[in-house]
Amino acid sequence: MNQSRNKVKCYPRLLTGEMVRAVLSGHKTATRWPLRRQPVEDVAKRKGEWVWEDVDGNIFPAPVRPGDVIWVRETWSQDDPSIPPAYRADGCDWCGYPWTDEALTGIKWRPAIHMPQRIARVFLFVDKLRLVQVGDITEEEAKSEGFAPVGKPLVKNGRGMKIISAREQFIELWDTLYSARKKGFPDNPYVWAADFHLISRDEAREVCRG
Numbered sequence: 319m320n321q322s323r324n325k326v327k328c329y330p331r332l333l334t335g336e337m338v339r340a341v342l343s344g345h346k347t348a349t350r351w352p353l354r355r356q357p358v359e360d361v362a363k364r365k366g367e368w369v370w371e372d373v374d375g376n377i378f379p380a381p382v383r384p385g386d387v388i389w390v391r392e393t394w395s396q397d398d399p400s401i402p403p404a405y406r407a408d409g410c411d412w413c414g415y416p417w418t419d420e421a422l423t424g425i426k427w428r429p430a431i432h433m434p435q436r437i438a439r440v441f442l443f444v445d446k447l448r449l450v451q452v453g454d455i456t457e458e459e460a461k462s463e464g465f466a467p468v469g470k471p472l473v474k475n476g477r478g479m480k481i482i483s484a485r486e487q488f489i490e491l492w493d494t495l496y497s498a499r500k501k502g503f504p505d506n507p508y509v510w511a512a513d514f515h516l517i518s519r520d521e522a523r524e525v526c527r528g
Contacts, residue, residue: 320458322380324481325386326330326385326386326525326526327381327382327383327386327387328386328387328389328390328435328522328526329345329381329382329386329387329388330388330389330390330435330473331349331351331388331389331390331442332390332391332430332431333349333390333391333392333430333460334439334491334495335392335393335406335407335408336407336491337349337464338390338392338405338407338440338466339408340464340465341440341442341464341516342407342408342440342516343391343468345464345517346462346463346464347462347513347514347515348459348462348463348511348512348513348514349388349442349463349511349512349514350452350455350463350492350510350511350512351508351509352452352496352499352501352507352508352509353378353449353508353509354468355376355378356501356508357370357372357376357378357508358372358373358374358376359372359374360372360373361378361449361484364377365437368380370382370449371504372424375510378449380447380449380510381510382444382447382510382512383444383447384444384445384446384447384527385443385444385479385525386443386444387441387443387444387522387526388442388444388512388514388518389435389438389440389522390438390440390441390442391430391431391433391438391440392406392407392430392440393405393407393427393428393429393430394406394427394428394430394433395425395426395427395428396428396437397426398399404421404422404425404524405439406427407421409422411480412437412439412519423504424427425435430489438519439468439519440516440520441516441517441518441521441522442512442513442514442515442516442517443515443516443517443521443522444512444513444514445512445514445515446512446513447510447511447513448510448511449506449509449510449511450509450510450511451507451509452487452492452503452506452507452508452509452510453503455485455488456485457483457484457485459511460483460484460485460487460488460501461484461485462513463484463488464499465484465487465488466484467481467482467483467484468481468482468487469481469482470482479513482511489503
């Protein structure tokens with residue numbers, strides 16, 4: 319339940335196509351993203367449940383709380399406003415109908431960052447939020463981020479398999495997204511860690527209206 323605040327917040331998050339598919343399939347029920355400004359050394363609760371403070375007195379209010387809604391920005395296309403938009407992650411429109419290969423050929427995809435909320439199709443109801451460091455993620459938590467252990471053939475002798483853990487895959491994607499911003503896994507930045515469940519557009523509209 320959203321505490322100490324009457325209005326529900328609708329907060330945008332960019333997700334890769336792989337992660338959108340994991341959400342839609344039910345394999346992804348958590349997401350992490352780094353704080354824009356990193357705390358100095360340790361952080362502790364300041365007042366209330368959703369505000370933290372570092373050793374220098376910098377304040378870090380939570381961007382979302384349980385009861386808020388995250389709406390997902392993803393790669394999309396809509397040249398004709400009279401036609402429902404298509405989404406690159408799975409080639410479907412916002413009603414879930416798949417476009418044909420012919421219809422998708424030569425389509426002009428638009429970057430996720432430019433997606434307006436009015437055509438979003440993925441809405442996530444926040445169940446839990448924590449402020450943690452990314453290096454603390456466990457194998458089970460990485461699985462909730464949408465990853466699963468996979469086997470990779472050994473190259474040297476062609477025999478045997480190397481198991482790539484869910485955590486290792488999470489780290490690889492994290493570094494792809496954030497290393498250039500000096501918030502890669504070795505930097506061990508502080509992150510917001512949210513657990514969620516998928517809700518419909520109508521449910522999100524009703525929650526945000528209330």
